[in-house]
Amino acid sequence: MPGALSPVSVDTVELHRVALPLLSPWDTAHGSFDVREVVLVHVVGAHTDGWGECSALPYEGYAGGSIDRAHRALRDDLAPRLLDSPASDVSPPAGADTPPTARFAIECALIDAALKDRGTALAEYLGGTRDAVAAGAALGLGDTVSTAAAARAAAVAGYRRVKCKIAPGRDLAVVDTVRSEIGADVFLGADANGAYASTDAANRNTLEELDARGLDFLEQPVAADDLEGLADLSAALRTPVALDESAASLESTRAALDAGAGNAVSVKAPRLGGLLEAVRIHDLCRERNVTVLAGGMLETGVGRAAAVALASLPGFTHPGDLAASDRYFAEDVTEPFELRDGCLSVPDGPGLGVAPLPATMRRHTLSVETLTR
Numbered sequence: 001m002p003g004a005l006s007p008v009s010v011d012t013v014e015l016h017r018v019a020l021p022l023l024s025p026w027d028t029a030h031g032s033f034d035v036r037e038v039v040l041v042h043v044v045g046a047h048t049d050g051w052g053e054c055s056a057l058p059y060e061g062y063a064g065g066s067i068d069r070a071h072r073a074l075r076d077d078l079a080p081r082l083l084d085s086p087a088s089d090v091s092p093p094a095g096a097d098t099p100p101t102a103r104f105a106i107e108c109a110l111i112d113a114a115l116k117d118r119g120t121a122l123a124e125y126l127g128g129t130r131d132a133v134a135a136g137a138a139l140g141l142g143d144t145v146s147t148a149a150a151a152r153a154a155a156v157a158g159y160r161r162v163k164c165k166i167a168p169g170r171d172l173a174v175v176d177t178v179r180s181e182i183g184a185d186v187f188l189g190a191d192a193n194g195a196y197a198s199t200d201a202a203n204r205n206t207l208e209e210l211d212a213r214g215l216d217f218l219e220q221p222v223a224a225d226d227l228e229g230l231a232d233l234s235a236a237l238r239t240p241v242a243l244d245e246s247a248a249s250l251e252s253t254r255a256a257l258d259a260g261a262g263n264a265v266s267v268k269a270p271r272l273g274g275l276l277e278a279v280r281i282h283d284l285c286r287e288r289n290v291t292v293l294a295g296g297m298l299e300t301g302v303g304r305a306a307a308v309a310l311a312s313l314p315g316f317t318h319p320g321d322l323a324a325s326d327r328y329f330a331e332d333v334t335e336p337f338e339l340r341d342g343c344l345s346v347p348d349g350p351g352l353g354v355a356p357l358p359a360t361m362r363r364h365t366l367s368v369e370t371l372t373r
């Protein structure tokens with residue numbers, strides 16, 4: 001585990017609500033949107049400053065609640081708490097119902113500030129061992145024509161893995177279409193976001209048919225809390241089952257692995273409430289020889305920098321879902337992450353190694369709230 005950092009004394013917390021138009025709408029079993037709204041948290045102290053991204057999605061039901069709920073928690077609870085304390089540990093206390101995406105944003109901003117102060121890159125601090133990570137492209141649920149086009153574009157761009165979203169009735173044909181576009185050499189995963197029922201015979205049939213498709217992972221086929229159903233599928237299918245919604249914390253990940261619910265875990269620090277919690281899960285999975293996959297939440301460059309640094313840890317041996325900025329946005333808030341030979345470079349500057357660009361922020365900022373001591 002990473003060592004302790006010097007506490008950061010924060011004088012000001014800014015909450016920047018940013019809206020970036022997506023190049024194409026993002027559809028999953030949870031919902032759909034075409035503008036990515038996030039809250040960028042900027043902590044400012046006397047000697048240093050840091051950024052973190054709250055990348056909750058627009059709807060409830062994923063990662064502890066919507067961006068509006070997480071934004072309220074930042075403004076009304078976490079930021080005031082931070083400003084009330086003389087100097088803050090990077091994992092400040094939070095209420096039990098505080099969205100993890102909000103806790104992550106504060107922790108990331110404090111770590112960024114502390115690491116900038118001492119001149120250490122985030123990847124180095126977390127224990128990263130590589131300077132580039134294999135990139136993967138996640139495709140939303142779309143019609144056949146748009147999914148085929150997106151899959152083809154991802155393969156042409158050089159992504160090592162493509163992951164498609166599936167849901168009952170939109171599964172076998174989607175997977176077959178994507179496979180025919182990307183060829184046999186690119187890894188193909190499918191993510192159901194828990195949309196199938198383990199007790200439904202037709203659903204079960206479909207999952208067994210998917211098993212013959214040569215997927216590298218079948219992610220969260222059934223509901224997060226259906227550990228028995230997941231364990232049953234893990235035993236029955238040749239395709240490894242990856243846990244995402246079931247792996248919401250160190251405790252729930254351990255419980256799911258104890259139950260035999262999956263053979264891989266998608267690790268997303270924003271959904272886990274922090275980078276340090278993500279490292280703990282990475283370490284647990286390594287101990288148990290369980291694959292970890294670097295997950296993304298359609299982050300802007302601030303959140304992406306944190307996700308890429310995390311993905312440089314030694315357990316992330318298989319390409320995950322982290323993509324270049326231009327998969328999602330015409331313009332990112334930071335210098336864009338670019339694909340090179342199927343990989344994204346791990347930032348090596350102090351802290352996150354990136355910061356929002358003022359001119360870009362001006363174009364895409366909806367509101368700024370400034371809280372001071």
Ligand SMILES: [Mg+2]
Pocket residue numbers: 191193219220244245266
């Ligand atoms: Mg997922």
